[in-house]
Amino acid sequence: MSSRDALRITGGSVHDPANGVDGEVRDVCIEDGRIVERLPQGAPTLDANGMVVMPGGVDIHSHFASSSCNHARRLIPDEHAANPALAPELLDGETPARSGTGGTVPSTFTTGYRYAGLGYTTAFDAAVAPLTARHSHAELDDTPCVDGGIFVLMGNDEYLLRQIEAGERDRARDYAAWLLQSTGGYAVKIVNPGGVEAWKGGQRNVTGLDDAIGGRKVTPRSILETLADAANALRLPHPVHIHANNLGVAGNAATTLASMEALAGRRAHFTHLQFHCYGGGNGQPWSSAASKVIEYVNAHPEVSTDVGQVMFGPAMTITADAPVEYLLHKSSGRRWTNIDIELETGCGIVPLTYKDKAAVSALQWAIGLELFLLSQDPWRVVLSTDHPNGGSFLSYPALIQLLMDRSVRDERLKLANPRLLAGSALADGLAREYSLNEIAIITRAGPARLLGLTRKGHLGPGADADVTIYSRETDLAKMFATPRYVLKQGALIVEEGQLRRALRGRRLRVAPGYDPAVLPGLKRHFDAFSSVCFANYPVQNLPGDPVPVG
């Protein structure tokens, strides 16, 4: 069957929350790779009787196609050796699939196949230095089955800091637009605003929103404001995507709340919130501050978030937040890679294992679940593990099971070190269980809406025919780990749980307009400080058409 063909999926319980469909048995009709209202009688059918039908999964925040990931891959030959991946047997006539390796950071082809095998058909790499965008696009070319895009790191960018210092916020906005267009990016990303520049400059880090960065008139607050306003003024499909200051530090919930308040009234997405919800500090032990932070999120519709759940087991921390990784290296004694990237950002990598017997890991695990279970609006609290930082994307099914089944969750809690769990809402007992419809929201409909992807995350006419069909199982982790069928652009790519086709993914990027008056000054900046010619900076031959802005 090619993507041109029509197909009627019949008999399944459809969960399409964006269109108000909650488990009704109805047909889903597909033609030319899109969902259509109806098909003529006699169109081929796919029998989904008794099964659960959802849109394809959308990963709003993952690290799978970047030069940082590639440096992380290099650090773990042992993990790769322990998890070889044969090339899947595709249908006759398909371009042969590729072999690879797994572990916390799988090789590119294997990443694409595994996302598809999980029923995820769209994913964004959440942290790409502009200078390395070309590399990310090359990796995305080798990551089949998912439509993909990149978020572009701007929160420690030298040119941007200079514009803020000079009070040139319009120019900062035009620069952000130029950067997105030049790198084929999808969203503006901030990581530890100002803190990475402080690390590179010898100041080590910033600690609060009003710290001066390198003795200049620039603060984390001014970076947050400038870029949040820029993304909103450019009417980007996704608002500014923020990894706040003080990640992973006891007592950081105060900074997180201050950052949210600093942007009150502005659309903003706060990512991997779990890593930013710690109480304690100043001599006090770590504790959960999840209730306080999620209370703010619940009350502020302009704020969205993804959780960044920690799952027990091996992980790989990969972040532009280089100062944090240095501390992690010192405290864990594990291997450490640091890369300072000129004029833009940094990169730090440390492999890590979260153990249920370790008090801080157990606290992190509990905080993530509290955020999910105390959130009142699933449309604004997306499922993520910050793959592979909190755990692999392959652990999403186990996480879904924890959310849907209190008994499994409580059993797991009993195994966790209770030392820091005093005052944790989870330890006190949270009865909530997610419904299938809520799972459909936090794994596809919600992230698609937050990303402004009008053709993703739903099954209404005009949507991309990315569909995942699960057979019902009492073991929910098993059900979500092995979808029976997955369709991408209308083509069956997974049949009976086996990958049968490996379509090329499409590129999701934006190309917002900017005032060309910004260019001469930018060129002078490049000529003075960059090791790459201005003319060579933009990525050429980007695939596909940009997603419209506005």
Added chain:
Amino acid sequence: MTASRAKVEPVTCLGCGCVCDDVNVQVSDGRIVAVTPECPVARTWFGDGSVPERVLRDGAAAELSDALTEAAALLTHSAGRVLVYLAPELSTQAQRTALALADLLRARVDSATSEPAAAGLLAAQRRGRATATLGEIRNRADVLLFWGVDPTTRYPRYLSRYALDPEGSHVPGGRRGRKVISVHVGEARGPAGAELEVTLDPADEIGALSVMRATVLGNALDPLPPALQGAARAAGELLSARYAVLVHEAEPSRLTPDPFRAEGLIALVQALNGPTRAALSSLRAGGNRSGAESVLTWQTGYPLAVDFAAGFPRYTPSTRGLASAGAGVTAVLIAGNTAGLGADASATLGRVPTVVIGPRASEAPFTARVAIDTGVAGIHEAGIAYRMDEMPLPLRPPLSGRRSAAGTLEALLTVVHQRLRERST
């Protein structure tokens, strides 16, 4: 009609791992006639841009389609016992296709750098590393230490363009704002004109690195033997840096350094990031050698010495390079330029049926079963290539009209795939 004369700028040079992307190339009548700024390695690398355009079977001229058929027959017949070797001067695009062939053929794969660069790559797998892009070095480095290497000969513009002379955002004085430490290890000398020179006997090298690391960690060893006192002084200078950069040769050719050198340097630089900031700069040769590692890593998880025989990538770092063409390998595919192969490798390849696809394939120093000439990445062929600091840059070929390596490998992949399917049915 007058001769056409065109200036193409800026061109990306793959003459060494600096991958300068600001090179002006003048073309006249399809020949390169001038390359500026002046760089002896670049001048040699670009030459006049002419390359042979032959297709050979057993040394005799052949049709391209016949040659591809023959190559595919040889490789598929040997499937499971093929070595695919990524030689220099390929675009990343071509390297990706060569790896697809290796996967399909269940081949062993290695690249031109696995032999010389392995010590550093393997040490970085054990420890990680602290490094920086070249522009960061230019903008921040106020103390530069050269460990037994003077970049001038093999990397002519490294000092003038990136590390030493230019004014940086945090080093407005350029060279005047930077202190240079030159460490000579036996015959391997650092650059002249340094503020501090340290001379080490090769036998003391690893001891010196340990002393420096201990000093940096605050465990000063007293009293030190005279041979190591200079090292301790150098460590003191590094500690006084705002941003220290240590430069080493990551692809040593003539002198074989101590295998623990790379690991010692990595550990020293990591330790320096406690009291101050520091980065290790690894000098790497050109021709998109680092790109081969990058592609190998993203497609297989490993940077070198990969074996697909089991149907998936296995890592065999103790069996590296063309030496592994000995036991068990019954056919070899070399993608890239064979010019840098040593005499030993060429002798080995003379005994095993070999397919060469790449620039100057027809001039390989052995008789290949099939040799298909292509253009050179960056001179005739577009795409991307990686700098020594693994930054990807676009190639802007000043000449065109040659057979492309990426396209030829793609065509071979198609034929190989067809044959394998026919065999399996």
